[in-house]
Amino acid sequence: MVVDTRVGSPTLGTWDSVVLDTRECRAVHLPTGVGHLFIALEDDTTVSYLLSTSYAAEREQAVSPLDPALGLPIPDGITPVLSERDRTAPTLAEAERAGLLPRYADCRALDLSGTRP
Numbered sequence: 001m002v003v004d005t006r007v008g009s010p011t012l013g014t015w016d017s018v019v020l021d022t023r024e025c026r027a028v029h030l031p032t033g034v035g036h037l038f039i040a041l042e043d044d045t046t047v048s049y050l051l052s053t054s055y056a057a058e059r060e061q062a063v064s065p066l067d068p069a070l071g072l073p074i075p076d077g078i079t080p081v082l083s084e085r086d087r088t089a090p091t092l093a094e095a096e097r098a099g100l101l102p103r104y105a106d107c108r109a110l111d112l113s114g115t116r117p
Helices: 093-098 104-113
Strands: 003-005 035-038
Touching: none
Parallel strands: none
Antiparallel strands: 003 035
16 A cells, blocks of 8 residues: 655545555655655565665654544455554654655655655
């Protein structure tokens, strides 16, 4: 699932989902400032992803995937296994009020320039 977390974006707080499997062999590009959530629909699922720069934990932000305002379509019968960071993450509204979310204009400028933070 992909969630727009960019303040000032016309799609802030909206989400989309894509099923990734070995049959279709699709990929998803996430623009700067857009969040993601993986849900394994089968046991022994492996997820791999490519970053545009070296991983830097201090640049990560988390928003609660269980935020009722987001209304993410977590399938019935799946009990989410969340990291401590995700379990304690603020809602989207709380993160916005605390100034934790990226600004849409800044993210677009980075994407268009080809540079990364």
